[in-house]
Amino acid sequence: MRVIGVMPAYNEATRIGQAxxxxxxxxxxxxxxxxxxxDATYAVAQAVGDPKIVVLxxxxxxxxxxALRTGSEAALRLGADIIVHIDADGQHDPAEIPKLVEPIITGKADAVLGSRFMGAEPQGMPLIRKWLLLAGRTFNTLAxxxxxxxxxxxxxxxxxxxxAASKIAFTQNRKAHASEILRLVTRSGLRWQEVPIHVRYTADTLRKGNQTSDAFKIAWQLLLGAFTE
Amino acid sequence: MLIQFFLIVGFCLALYVTWKRWKQRVIPLLEAVGWSVLWLGGVAVTLIPKITERLASVFGVGRGVDLILYAAVAVLFFLVFKLFISHEKLERKLTDVVRREALGELGAEAKQQTSNSKQQGEG
Structure with a gap:
């Protein structure tokens, strides 16, 4: 099976080469x-120079x-059987990709979601973010x-x-895409499962990642999305 | 009172512009009628303010002016929300344009892949 990764990147010149x-x-x-x-993200990504890489x-x-949707469309056009979404800041461990695609290859699932809360404790995750994610979980269920x-x-x-990609046609441009994808995956008749993943936070990734106020922005974007075709 | 004079002139002007726009085929007849009802209602309330008091008592609001203010806030909220939605639609259209351009960079490789997949499918 042809596994194609999708890595969206914004101002990641210092980290993307390694990722x-x-x-x-x-x-x-x-x-x-x-x-x-x-910054030079595009040039750095191209400079890696491996024929496996396509830089858009x-x-x-x-x-x-x-950016994720653009990458996913590109992956489909390149003949992907499985699409893997992964961050460019190095907080995901690529060595866990086989674990993520295994349930799909063995025919047990159409979509597999990495979870930071299935036993593998995230490294360096602030307590406030844990609470927010817990609240996010309740919001996702109720709303x-x-x-x-x-x-x-x-x-x-x-x-x-x-x-599954044809059913996971997410349209949210910003951070609300994660909740939208979850909704599409779990409510489209797809077989899905979660697998535990390790995430490593650093001061750098925390500065660029989700902020406390983003929780409200995500809720607002989802509300607007419900009224937008 | 002077305020009544200015309000009525304003409503009449709005009425005139509404029907002018209909004549210019900028808005459909139904929309012109809708706006006209709103402007004429404004004239009626300006001339006979007691109407709002009667309406206010129906809705259980103390004064007619309060009812108008509450209604105005609700209408403004609705309009702002509509504006947000049209902004979001524009954002998505912009993303589509940007995406199409980005995917254009895939070029020949994607076309080759697509035809390979078709051949495999036919085979």
């Missing part, structure tokens, strides 16, 4: 989407959800109808089949 090289052994191809970065560029910044059994409401490490 790409770490992923390549586990993927057949990797689509990097430079989301209108102001958004002319202007459209945010993470939009979006996502089963309570989904333990991680905001994970960006996931895999799904090309067939």
């Amino acid at each position: 790409i090289r770490a992923c390549l052994p586990y993927l057949d191809r990797l689509v990097v989407v430079d989301d209108g970065s102001k 560029r958004h002319r202007i910044n459209r945010d993470q959800g939009a 979006l109808g996502i089963p309570r059994s989904v333990t991680d409401p905001q994970s960006g490490f996931r895999a799904y089949t090309a067939h």
Whole structure:
């Protein structure tokens, strides 16, 4: 099965080279989407120079959800059987990609979601973020109808089949895409499961990652999304 | 009172512009009628303010002016929300354009892949 990774990147010039090289052994191809970065992300990604890599560029910044969707479309056009979403900041461990795609390869699932809350404790995650994610889980259940059994409401490490991609047509440009994907995965008749993943937070990734106020922004984006075709 | 004079002039002007826009085929007839009802209602309330008091008592609000203020806040909220939604739609259209351009960079390789998959499917 052809496994193609999708890595959205915005101003990641200092980290993306290493992140790409770490992923390549586990993927057949990797689509990097430079989301209108102001730094040399695009050049650094291209400079890795491996034939497995395809580097695309958004002319202007459209945010993470939009870049992921562009990358996923590209992966489908490149003949992906399985699409893997992975962050460019190195907080996901590429060595866990086989674990993520295994239930799909063995025919047990159409979509597999990485979870930070299934025993593998995240390294360096602040307590406030844990509480927010817990609140996010409740919000997802009550407002979006996502089963309570989904333990991680905001994970960006996931895999799904090309067939499932047609049902996971997410449209949120910004951070709300994670909740939207969960909703589509769990309510479209797809077979899904969560697998435990390790996430490593550093001062750098925390500064760029979700902030406390983002929880309210995500709720607002989801509300607007419900009224937007 | 002077305020009544200015309000009525304003409503009449709005009425005139509404029907001018209909004549210019900028808005459909139904929309012109809807706006006209709103402007004429404004004229009626300005001339006979007691109407709002009667309406207010129906809704259980103390004064007619309060009812108008509450209604105005609700209408403004609705309009702002509509604005947010049209902004979101524009954002998504912009993303589509940016995405199409980015995927164009895939070029020949994707086309080759697509035709390979078709051949495999046919085989």
